[in-house]
Amino acid sequence: MWPSIALLTFVTLQRLGELVLARRNTAALLARGAREVAPEHYPAMVALHAGWLVGLWLLAPGRPVDLFWLAVFMGLQALRLWVLATLKDRWTTRIIILPGVPLVKSGPYRFLRHPNYAIVVGEIATLPLAFGLPLYAIGFSLLNACMLSIRLKAENAALKSAMILK
Structure with missing residues (x-):
């Protein structure tokens, strides 16, 4: 039971720490x-991510942890750190536009416009898969896809209107 509890504790503490960092940076x-x-979409996004994590706390304790999916998930955590290190004080969980400041084009942003969102897509799928919960992974992946379609449209429009995104 302790591997699943340890992993869930790690992810929970990570997410809480990120919320503190995001609030400070915002x-x-x-x-x-x-x-x-x-x-307006932010509370729904928070509810989605909180629901994902709470559901895992209800379903995953005591389940074996698949080492392949755990390795994929941990690889995503390394990429998450790369995003945080690249954005530094510009990383936040909200859509925040700082006029006149160019987009970051270093680190993972050399390869993808929104690498953090790609990482979150992977996390939402792989953590449930690490606990042997494929239907949970599919369900929350679909919900997250709906959320990201709203968020990406809003973020890209905001960047374009701020003349940051060409």
Whole structure:
């Protein structure tokens, strides 16, 4: 039972730490003249991610952890750290536009426009798969795809209107 509890504890603490970091970065960006775009979808996004994690806490304890999917998930965590290290104080969970500041084009942003979203897509699928929950992975992946379609449309429109995205 302890491997599943340890993994869920790791992910929970990671997500809570990221929320603290995101709140700090958001406040600092807003103080520098940034503005938030499309905040109306944010509570639904938080609910989706919280529901995903709470559901895993209900279903996964005591289940064996598949080492292949765990390795994939941990690889995604390394990529997540790369995103955080690249964006530094510009990383946040909200859509925050800082006018006049160019997009980051280093790190994983050399390869993908939205690498963090790609990582989240992978995480939402692979963590349930590590616990042998394929239907859970599919269900939350579909919900996340709906959320990302809304978020990406809003973010890309905001970047384009701020003349950051060509």
